[in-house]
Amino acid sequence: MFYAILAYHVEQTIQSLTPQQDAALMHDLLEVNARLTREGKLGPAARLGATADAVTLRGPGDGIVIDGPFAETKEQLLGLYVLDCATQEAAIAAARDLRRVNPSAVYEIRPITFYLPGVTFPGTEDRDDVKEAASG
Template sequence: MLYAILCYNEEDAVFSWTQDQEAKVMADLTQVQDKLVAQNRLGPVARLLPTTAATTLRKGGEQLVIDGPFAETKEQLLGFYVVDCADLEGALAVARDLAAANPGPGSYEIRPLLLFHPNAALAASAVAGVAAS
């Protein structure tokens, strides 16, 4: 089974870390990640920019672009994509394509990434595993 581990914390605090604090936390986390990579158990790792950098596309009926993060409490996080786009317009275009393919209610919150490790080795083996099961 593949699991996603979603990280929650206060963004104001995290984005006020000094560069030393930042380096320390990242080094400690990298140790855990490296172990998992060696076992070929780690998939993509991403770090998001704060919610102030987010833009949300509301779909279902008339599409609406809203500045800021997804704010509805009656809907839950069900999945995510990582796409490479020239700018926010490009990311919105992808989100609109997804909305056209799945026009029901819901939202796409678009959040730029600060950091991304694809860890592609697992991707290859694990996708085969999921498909087989």
């Protein structure tokens, strides 16, 4: 079964990291990603941009585009992982590995009922961060 692990965090905390702290955090997270990739469990993963740059589409018909994230919460959705795990317990274990290296984050684990893998985005095959995550 596929599970989504949604990574919530206080956005200001992440934005206040020094470049060195952010690089260290990403290094540790990419180590977990690389292991999950080697195990054949990790699908798409993304670090999302700032919520200040987000818009939400809601309402009837064509909807209305409004500024900002969809909810007023203390933590914001800052990233996500898609894992292929045999059980919810295995997905929880993977989320615990992520939390071990990023202990102030909150991870929501949710079954995915419909999954389309999409396509590789042009240009990602040459990016070092994508290569590092995929190769382990």
